[in-house]
Amino acid sequence: xxxxxxxxxxxxxxxxxxxxxxxxxxxxxVELIEEGQSASCNTCGALLYRNRPQSLERAIAFGLxxxxxxxxxxALPFITLDVQGSATTxxxxxxxxxxxxxxxxxxxxxxLVSLFVLPLTILFSLLYICIPLSRGKTLPGVQLVGYLxxxxxxxxxVEVFFLGTMVSLLKLMKLADVSMGLGFWSMIxxxxxxxxSVSGIDRIELWDRIEVALAxxxxxxxxxxxGVEC
Ligand SMILES: [Zn+2]
Numbered sequence: 558x559x560x561x562x563x564x565x566x567x568x569x570x571x572x573x574x575x576x577x578x579x580x581x582x583x584x585x586x587v588e589l590i591e592e593g594q595s596a597s598c599n600t601c602g603a604l605l606y607r608n609r610p611q612s613l614e615r616a617i618a619f620g621l622x623x624x625x626x627x628x629x630x631x632a633l634p635f636i637t638l639d640v641q642g643s644a645t646t647x648x649x650x651x652x653x654x655x656x657x658x659x660x661x662x663x664x665x666x667x668x669l670v671s672l673f674v675l676p677l678t679i680l681f682s683l684l685y686i687c688i689p690l691s692r693g694k695t696l697p698g699v700q701l702v703g704y705l706x707x708x709x710x711x712x713x714x715v716e717v718f719f720l721g722t723m724v725s726l727l728k729l730m731k732l733a734d735v736s737m738g739l740g741f742w743s744m745i746x747x748x749x750x751x752x753x754s755v756s757g758i759d760r761i762e763l764w765d766r767i768e769v770a771l772a773x774x775x776x777x778x779x780x781x782x783x784g785v786e787c
Contacts, residue, residue: 565589565608568765569772576605576761587761606761613691613766616757620684623750626743627676634738638729648740671718672744676751679713682706683754686763695770703767710755716748 566589568574574587578598585605590596595607609615630649637646647655649672657665682702689696696702722744729735 565591566612566762566765567769569768578603578605606759608762609758612758612762613687616683616687616754617691619750619754619757620680620687623676623680623747623754624684626747626750627673627680629743630740630747631673633740633743635740635744636726636738637736639734639736640732646738648738649744668718675709675713676747678709679706679751679755682709686767687758690763690766690770693770693773695767695774699767699771703764707760713751713755719744719748 568589575584576587577584578601580603581598581601583598583600585596585598587606588596590608592608592610596605597603598605632648632650634646635649635652637644639645649668653665653668656668682705685696685702686699686706689699722741726735
């Protein structure tokens, strides 16, 4: 039994813990499962949750690498266009600035939000929660950041931007010699890192760990207050 406990994530209560299937709305009791296992809906067979091995470490590692690739994507040369011997190299930030200056305000803001604001918010919130949790701690406002992480998750649009970029590049290739810079490859690495970091830890596990860390914090706070009163 102890062995099984070490293979699962910590939680405060074993009862009254339910999860709804996102496809058929069936309610299921959340039971502890061993690392590497997953739980499926009894009605439609859809995946409910899974216990990923070394989930916190995985989320932190991919979150940190995603942050580095995000900086690389913004700062490094993104694309070089060669038209009749005249080459122009632009970075992602330069592209957004040029779009803004040429009157494409909506497109410039869309590029900025989808490629910078949303990925940065996701990566920051994930690291803000997971790094302290790896030591059983929480930082102030962890619940708010957790809700933010959950709300923004479906709005990550780097993949959409990637598809748009590929279509544009195919058209540009007919007009000029196009070569991708390190910024472009950083964008691909960012997409992979974002997907791996977000899926690195299950939502149910994350909230269970937050709940346990908060309860521990409250207990320690109460013990300190009790000690001061004595
Ligand atoms: Zn179902």
